[in-house]
Amino acid sequence: xxxxxxxxxxxxxVDPFEVDGLDDAELDELPFGVVCLDASxxxxxxxxxxxxxxxxxxxxxxxxxxxxxxARCTDVPEFRGRFDAMVQGTTEEPLQRxxxxxxxxxGAQEVEVEMLRAPASERFYLxxxxxxxxxxxxxxxxxxxxxxxxxxxxRDGGERGVLRDDHEQRVVHAPYALFSSLLRTCQRVAPETxxxxxxEWGVQWGRRxxxxxxxxxxxxxxxxxxxxAMGEVADALSARLRDQGWGELSLDLSDAPTGLFRLELxxxxxxAAARSLQGxxxxxxxxxxxxxxxxxxxxxxxxxxxxxxxxxxxxxxxVVVGSTRKxxxxxxxxxxxxxxxxxxxxxxxx
Amino acid sequence: xxxxxxPPSGERAVRRPLTTRExxxxxRPAGELMADVPWDGVLADADRMTARQFLATLxx
Numbered sequence: 001x002x003x004x005x006x007x008x009x010x011x012x013x014v015d016p017f018e019v020d021g022l023d024d025a026e027l028d029e030l031p032f033g034v035v036c037l038d039a040s041x042x043x044x045x046x047x048x049x050x051x052x053x054x055x056x057x058x059x060x061x062x063x064x065x066x067x068x069x070x071a072r073c074t075d076v077p078e079f080r081g082r083f084d085a086m087v088q089g090t091t092e093e094p095l096q097r098x099x100x101x102x103x104x105x106x107g108a109q110e111v112e113v114e115m116l117r118a119p120a121s122e123r124f125y126l127x128x129x130x131x132x133x134x135x136x137x138x139x140x141x142x143x144x145x146x147x148x149x150x151x152x153x154x155r156d157g158g159e160r161g162v163l164r165d166d167h168e169q170r171v172v173h174a175p176y177a178l179f180s181s182l183l184r185t186c187q188r189v190a191p192e193t194x195x196x197x198x199x200e201w202g203v204q205w206g207r208r209x210x211x212x213x214x215x216x217x218x219x220x221x222x223x224x225x226x227x228x229a230m231g232e233v234a235d236a237l238s239a240r241l242r243d244q245g246w247g248e249l250s251l252d253l254s255d256a257p258t259g260l261f262r263l264e265l266x267x268x269x270x271x272a273a274a275r276s277l278q279g280x281x282x283x284x285x286x287x288x289x290x291x292x293x294x295x296x297x298x299x300x301x302x303x304x305x306x307x308x309x310x311x312x313x314x315x316x317x318x319v320v321v322g323s324t325r326k327x328x329x330x331x332x333x334x335x336x337x338x339x340x341x342x343x344x345x346x347x348x349x350x
Numbered sequence: 351x352x353x354x355x356x357p358p359s360g361e362r363a364v365r366r367p368l369t370t371r372e373x374x375x376x377x378r379p380a381g382e383l384m385a386d387v388p389w390d391g392v393l394a395d396a397d398r399m400t401a402r403q404f405l406a407t408l409x410x
Contacts, residue, residue, distance in 0.1 A: 225401060226400060226401045226402040227400050227401075227402065228400060228401060229396065229397050229398065229399065229400060229401070230396045230397075230399055230400065230401045230403075230404035230405075231396040231397050233401040234396070253396050253404075256404070256407065256408075258409075259407070259408055259409025259410065260408060260409065260410075261408070293405060296401045296402060296405055297401075297402060297405035297406060297408070298402060299405075299406070301405060301408060302410075320408065321408060321409070321410050322408045322409050322410025323410060324410040325409065325410035326410075346409075
């Protein structure tokens with residue numbers, strides 16, 4: 001029941017006082033930074049958005065002191081003073097909101113901070129909303145800005161065998177045949193679960209990708225991705241997938257007035273790895289796209305693969321619909337319906 | 351360290367995003383979004399409409 005409840009969780013509407021009740025995966029879906037501290041200022045939890053914007057790996061910061069090691073620029077009365085007052089109970093306010101400037105060595109970030117004590121616990125939360133990105137301030141003491149990831153791990157003896165991307169997230173380079181191995185394993189152990197497993201895997205991936213894209217958009221344009229033009233968003237999503245080697249995604253919006261639209265994925269990595277399946281293979285991609293579009297729309301959308309390169313088609317083809325059409329579209333896809341047959345079956349016109 | 355300074359002149363103004371509390375207060379059930387989205391050319395819409403607006407036009 002827990003997984004079902006989370007599947008289309010819409011974190012943008014979370015009550016700040018309910019953040020403590022979210023698990024780590026749910027925290028990672030939030031479109032703003034979250035840092036959880038104990039009364040001494042030690043970091044207990046650190047979500048994906050904060051890690052992305054601070055360019056730090058959470059595993060390197062959890063257990064460290066926020067004010068002394070990870071965000072030394074906050075060790076000032078305007079920030080630390082508020083935290084100490086909240087810990088000591090000398091302030092009546094259950095939630096404090098204030099503007100602040102985070103100094104990093106790669107730049108400065110104007111933020112709005114919401115600081116609160118979790119109900120009935122000794123945990124404290126910082127909810128960090130990025131407002132504006134600026135170049136790094138000059139003439140600061142060397143230790144004043146937050147440390148770089150490389151500086152943090154240097155103190156621990158470095159990282160052998162660890163690859164990181166430009167934002168210090170850990171990545172792995174592996175041959176795409178890894179997916180062929182996964183498919184063969186699934187076919188041997190539990191063949192009926194491939195589609196369900198990969199779709200849910202894709203949804204989990206898509207929720208994180210949505211946060212990643214949102215953070216990249218804020219950093220580049222200071223606008224939320226969902227508030228940017230649909231064409232720009234399509235380009236950003238396609239570029240991300242292309243850069244990561246998943247294939248070339250294009251959005252065909254020409255049938256959107258019928259209430260749905262079509263996606264094409266050329267050179268799908270998953271389809272290439274799953275040729276032996278001889279059926280629709282890109283459930284992972286469909287799940288991922290469902291989560292990304294649902295996040296952008298603030299409501300449930302469903303992406304279904306209609307044609308797959310693993311079936312011998314030139315490319316993979318997907319349809320995007322509202323969630324109440326999910327079962328109908330899934331049944332049509334199972335029957336091998338084309339995109340225009342789906343339009344006809346669902347009824348033309350709005 | 352000081353609280354956020356005033357932005358330098360010439361820096362872009364930013365539409366203030368909602369805080370978590372404001373988002374929560376303004377949250378509403380799905381399905382109430384964009385009931386009357388104007389349609390006069392899909393390609394123009396893709397450039398003019400935000401992603402949230404565009405995706406709200408999907409049926410279902």
